[in-house]
Amino acid sequence: MTVSLLLMVILVAAAMPYLCATTKQVRSLAMIGSTSIFLLSLFVGIPALFAPAAVTGAGLWYIDALGGFFVLLIGFVQWTGTLVSMTYMKEEEAHGTVTAAKVKRYFVLLHLFVLAMMLAVVSNNTGIVWVALEGTTLVTTLLVGFYERKESLEAAWKYLILCSSGIAFGFLGILVMFYAASTTGAEGVIGMTWSGSALLEAALPVSVVKIAFVLLLIGFGTKVGLVPMHAWLPDAHSSAPSPISGMLSGVLLNAALLPILRFKNIVDGVAAPGWTDQLLIVFGVLSIALPAAFVLVQRDYKRLLAYSSIEHMGLITLSAGLGAIGSVAATIHIAGHALAKSALFFAAGNILLKYHSTKFENVSGVTRILPYTGGLFLVAFLALLGVPPSPLFASEYFMAAAAIGTHPYATGAVFLALTIVFAGFVRLLMPMLFGESPDRGGRERWNISHTAITLNIVLLIGLGIALWIAPGEAIIQRIAEII
Amino acid sequence: MSAQLTFDLPTLFACGMLLLSLIMVSRMRLSSLVGIFRYQSALLAIYAVILAISHDEPELLAVALFIALVKVVLIPAFLIRVAKQNGVSERLDSYLRPTTSTSVGLVAILLAFAGAEATFATSAGLIIVACVFALILTGLILLITRKDMFGQGIGFLVMENGIYAFGLALAGGMPIFVELAVLFNLLALTVLMVLLFRVAQKVHSSVSTEHFKRLID
Numbered sequence: 001m002t003v004s005l006l007l008m009v010i011l012v013a014a015a016m017p018y019l020c021a022t023t024k025q026v027r028s029l030a031m032i033g034s035t036s037i038f039l040l041s042l043f044v045g046i047p048a049l050f051a052p053a054a055v056t057g058a059g060l061w062y063i064d065a066l067g068g069f070f071v072l073l074i075g076f077v078q079w080t081g082t083l084v085s086m087t088y089m090k091e092e093e094a095h096g097t098v099t100a101a102k103v104k105r106y107f108v109l110l111h112l113f114v115l116a117m118m119l120a121v122v123s124n125n126t127g128i129v130w131v132a133l134e135g136t137t138l139v140t141t142l143l144v145g146f147y148e149r150k151e152s153l154e155a156a157w158k159y160l161i162l163c164s165s166g167i168a169f170g171f172l173g174i175l176v177m178f179y180a181a182s183t184t185g186a187e188g189v190i191g192m193t194w195s196g197s198a199l200l201e202a203a204l205p206v207s208v209v210k211i212a213f214v215l216l217l218i219g220f221g222t223k224v225g226l227v228p229m230h231a232w233l234p235d236a237h238s239s240a241p242s243p244i245s246g247m248l249s250g251v252l253l254n255a256a257l258l259p260i261l262r263f264k265n266i267v268d269g270v271a272a273p274g275w276t277d278q279l280l281i282v283f284g285v286l287s288i289a290l291p292a293a294f295v296l297v298q299r300d301y302k303r304l305l306a307y308s309s310i311e312h313m314g315l316i317t318l319s320a321g322l323g324a325i326g327s328v329a330a331t332i333h334i335a336g337h338a339l340a341k342s343a344l345f346f347a348a349g350n351i352l353l354k355y356h357s358t359k360f361e362n363v364s365g366v367t368r369i370l371p372y373t374g375g376l377f378l379v380a381f382l383a384l385l386g387v388p389p390s391p392l393f394a395s396e397y398f399m400a401a402a403a404i405g406t407h408p409y410a411t412g413a414v415f416l417a418l419t420i421v422f423a424g425f426v427r428l429l430m431p432m433l434f435g436e437s438p439d440r441g442g443r444e445r446w447n448i449s450h451t452a453i454t455l456n457i458v459l460l461i462g463l464g465i466a467l468w469i470a471p472g473e474a475i476i477q478r479i480a481e482i483i
Numbered sequence: 484m485s486a487q488l489t490f491d492l493p494t495l496f497a498c499g500m501l502l503l504s505l506i507m508v509s510r511m512r513l514s515s516l517v518g519i520f521r522y523q524s525a526l527l528a529i530y531a532v533i534l535a536i537s538h539d540e541p542e543l544l545a546v547a548l549f550i551a552l553v554k555v556v557l558i559p560a561f562l563i564r565v566a567k568q569n570g571v572s573e574r575l576d577s578y579l580r581p582t583t584s585t586s587v588g589l590v591a592i593l594l595a596f597a598g599a600e601a602t603f604a605t606s607a608g609l610i611i612v613a614c615v616f617a618l619i620l621t622g623l624i625l626l627i628t629r630k631d632m633f634g635q636g637i638g639f640l641v642m643e644n645g646i647y648a649f650g651l652a653l654a655g656g657m658p659i660f661v662e663l664a665v666l667f668n669l670l671a672l673t674v675l676m677v678l679l680f681r682v683a684q685k686v687h688s689s690v691s692t693e694h695f696k697r698l699i700d
Contacts, residue, residue, distance in 0.1 A: 127664070128660075128664065134668050135671075138668065138675055141675055142678075148682055148686070149686075150686055150694070150697055151697050153682050153683055153695075154694075154697055155698060157632060157679050157683075160675060160676065161636070161639060164672060165639050165642060168642060168643060171665070172649060175653065176653070179653045192657065234700070235698040294700055297700060
């Protein structure tokens with residue numbers, strides 16, 4: 001009931017802009033809508049962290065601790081993302097970059113995007129999970145191409161075609177899995193549900209299930225941005241309006257990873273131990289190594305953040321393939337990356353509004369010109385690099401602890417790549433934040449976007465501390481057990 | 484007799500769909516490409532009808548009806564209309580010559596048959612599975628080798644036809660609400676592609692993907 005209500009509220013929030021006469025009303029209703037969604041996500045997500053897996057809504061929804069965790073993350077990031085969007089769209093409209101009609105369309109699409117993501121993480125039917133994830137592609141293509149410039153068109157087309165054709169292989173994987181379930185005598189919809197697959201797993205044919213998992217990993221891995229299926233990601237995440245970039249990098253990539261983690265569980269119940277882990281480790285290491293090369297040559301700070309998302313999804317994927325300790329690392333990293341990266345993109349939006357450029361050569365002295373934004377950007381940037389008390393320090397520490405004994409060469413390669421990324425980030429972002437810059441007039445005033453970014457950072461640091469106390473540790477452990 | 488008939492007809496239709504996609508790989512005219520896609524989708528719809536009758540699953544008739552409506556009527560008509568309205572060139576572009584494309588398509592078919600035999604050797608209707616694998620691969624070839632948005636878009640639709648046929652052939656059709664949701668997604672995706680064709684025509688006066696070289700590291 002609560003899940004259905006949550007989805008209904010998101011749908012209503014998506015329809016609201018068309019009932020408004022002015023963009024001020026649109027923004028106000030968007031804030032009310034997103035706050036309601038956030039509060040409802042607490043009602044759905046928090047109980048799920050402490051309860052066993054449950055199928056509700058006449059079999060439509062499947063919620064366990066992992067699902068609840070994702071609901072909470074999406075609920076929180078969509079809330080801060082909408083708060084940031086309020087000032088972002090207000091400024092864009094004031095500058096004449098977007099029209100009032102476009103502001104309305106933006107908030108409709110934002111909420112439809114949230115709806116599709118939420119549906120993807122709560123749905124019991126794997127076919128609907130796929131439809132919802134493809135739905136996120138369709139909705140966000142319009143947001144990637146929002147400005148209708150040459151670059152936006154290119155990014156939107158690549159995103160639509162590459163993501164849709166990639167994720168089509170995920171659908172093929174779902175069909176093969178459904179076929180595998182049908183060979184066990186399962187009839188009807190049961191073979192296409194998380195709850196049903198868990199019951200059937202012991203009887204599933206190994207060879208068919210393995211083929212299915214490879215297809216699923218390629219398909220959903222495209223949406224996660226795993227190398228070599230990542231080509232669309234830097235373009236799409238850097239071309240979208242910044243609050244949307246934050247939500248794409250912060251939560252959508254994780255939402256696409258969830259089906260991989262769930263299918264991994266099913267396949268692990270059938271195939272030889274470690275078979276799926278090997279695949280995840282290969283894709284994880286590739287996804288960490290490749291961005292390291294691109295970080296060094298970046299000239300655009302939004303693209304730099306996008307490449308960093310590929311690297312962090314690589315770290316999560318690698319951790320998920322490293323057994324029990326790795327699962328704890330993956331859980332912490334999912335939350336830490338979601339909060340830090342969305343905060344960075346939100347702050348990048350403020351920088352873009354002031355400097356009208358995403359090129360490093362045109363942006364300098366941010367901490368002097370935009371002291372609040374610059375300060376928050378710096379804290380989120382240090383958190384992303386894993387400086388304590390960031391939870392990403394803990395996750396990378398656990399990942400290293402899990403990997404060093406069993407995969408020493410891969411661990412070495414990963415830490416080499418992380419060092420290059422660290423150096424690249426410092427080399428590019430420090431001049432941007434602290435370099436000389438002519439005065440651009442007008443002292444920055446604290447606004448709701450700063451409050452939203454601060455909320456992200458407070459939760460991030462809170463999570464970093466909560467990991468080391470018993471209740472926080474127990475919750476992470478519960479989520480990690482499912483991975 | 485009827486059992487023999489129902490076994491042969493699906494194989495015949497799967498082979499027919501594959502043959503059409505092989506023809507598409509070498510076609511460079513927009514109307515020709517869309518027309519063949521229409522015939523291919525019609526075969527897919529008839530294939531669903533045959534399965535509905537042979538497996539006694541009446542809900543597959545509804546699926547067939549929706550396939551016909553979306554893939555045979557709406558999508559092709561939509562694509563042709565938008566191309567005419569926006570003055571899109573009838574001549575499409577490819578990285579490969581037609582003969583080379585056909586050769587690559589034939590290699591893909593051989594690979595698909597080898598792959599299907601290696602992975603689904605025990606399942607009934609191996610030829611059908613091989614055909615739909617080949618269909619997906621030929622769609623992928625169209626998508627990769629074409630230098631224009633229309634060609635790439637139709638390549639994706641062919642790939643999707645292959646996946647749909649795979650669902651019907653191997654899994655005996657998905658739950659109907661999933662089938663309908665997938666078709667709805669496809670329709671929405673086509674609308675989106677058309678929107679982007681229009682923006683491209685406005686911005687570049689062309690739907691060629693050769694213009695897409697600005698976002699490179």
